[in-house]
Amino acid sequence: xxxxxxxxLPNGALVKRALTSIYGVGPHTARRLCARLQVHDQCKVxxxxxxxxxxxxxxxxxxxxxxxxxxxxxxxxxxxxxxxSVSSKELMETFMENFxxxxxxxxxxxxxxxxxxxxxxxxxxxxAHQRMxxxxxxxxxxxxxPVRGQNTQNNAKTAKKLNxxxxx
Amino acid sequence: MRPxxxxxxxxxxxxxxxxxxxFQNLREALSNHEPIYTQAxxxxxxxxxxxxxxxxxxxxxxxxxxxxxxxxxxxxxxFSFTKKRFTYKATKK
Numbered sequence: 198x199x200x201x202x203x204x205x206l207p208n209g210a211l212v213k214r215a216l217t218s219i220y221g222v223g224p225h226t227a228r229r230l231c232a233r234l235q236v237h238d239q240c241k242v243x244x245x246x247x248x249x250x251x252x253x254x255x256x257x258x259x260x261x262x263x264x265x266x267x268x269x270x271x272x273x274x275x276x277x278x279x280x281x282s283v284s285s286k287e288l289m290e291t292f293m294e295n296f297x298x299x300x301x302x303x304x305x306x307x308x309x310x311x312x313x314x315x316x317x318x319x320x321x322x323x324x325a326h327q328r329m330x331x332x333x334x335x336x337x338x339x340x341x342x343p344v345r346g347q348n349t350q351n352n353a354k355t356a357k358k359l360n361x362x363x364x365x
Numbered sequence: 366m367r368p369x370x371x372x373x374x375x376x377x378x379x380x381x382x383x384x385x386x387x388f389q390n391l392r393e394a395l396s397n398h399e400p401i402y403t404q405a406x407x408x409x410x411x412x413x414x415x416x417x418x419x420x421x422x423x424x425x426x427x428x429x430x431x432x433x434x435x436x437x438x439x440x441x442x443x444f445s446f447t448k449k450r451f452t453y454k455a456t457k458k
Contacts, residue, residue: 330435332443 199242201254202313208243215242219257221312229307230256233266260310265296317365328362338362375409383409391417402427406442421445 199206206215213236216227231238233256234249245253256263279288311319327335337344343356377384386408388394394401395417404422415434420427421441428445436444 326435330433330439330444332436332439333446334443336446 199245199250201250202257206242208241210242212236212240212242212245213238219312221310221316226307226310233307256307257312260307260312263307266305321363321365324362324364383411385409385411394418400429403441406440406445408441410436410439410441412437423447 198208202219204219206212206218213224213227213231216222216230217224222230230236230253231240234253236245236249324335324338328339329335334344338360339362341357341360342349343353344360347353347356375383384407386403386405388401388403390399390401391414393399398418400418400420402420402422406421406423410432414432415437417432419430419432419441421430421444422428423445424447430441430444
């Protein structure tokens with residue numbers, strides 16, 4: 198058993214499946230998270246190293262403030278290597294400078310990840326916004342009925358269960 | 366794939382921009398608080414509509430809509446309901 202943000206990930210499950218038990222993480226985001234932590238495709242939760250578990254927990258607790266991923270792009274054809282007299286510190290500085298320039302181009306896809314309570318709050322705020330401005334969507338939420346024109350003579354079970362103003 | 370209008374969360378392509386009607390009498394309506402009668406329910410509410418009063422057609426009659434700042438980006442038709450709530454009326458004998 199691995200506990201992350203108060204959620205149990207069962208030992209026997211694949212990491213990419215187990216991560217989807219977090220609210221706001223689907224198969225796609227789970228694969229992205231695995232790629233970020235360099236967890237292979239068929240890795241099970243029990244095979245995760247303690248370092249991977251801690252880095253996963255620290256990333257999920259604050260995705261927006263996580264340090265940027267190191268990227269080491271391949272050299273281009275016109276690349277001229279610097280002379281050996283240049284120290285490694287200077288090389289690192291120029292690399293970080295170039296990296297910052299390209300940061301917008303290679304934006305981190307998980308930067309705006311919202312999970313658990315943060316995502317639930319966003320959903321609740323969106324419903325409250327619709328209700329406050331008095332739109333049809335807000336009214337249908339308040340009536341516990343489907344919002345997007347579905348039939349209500351029968352069924353509409355999911356909407357009756359979920360559509361309410363204080364959803365979470 | 367064409368880029369879509371991410372801000373308005375519509376499925377509409379970005380190069381088209383939001384769909385709206387350029388109301389000719391908007392400036393007068395804002396100054397003397399006269400409602401604008403319209404049937405354009407699909408018209409997006411633009412920031413310069415704020416404070417204007419509209420009478421939006423719901424298929425049967427015109428319903429009053431007072432545009433506030435929070436409504437920007439929504440459509441006029443979202444605020445003019447087309448359905449009545451069912452209420453049981455006892456028939457006279």
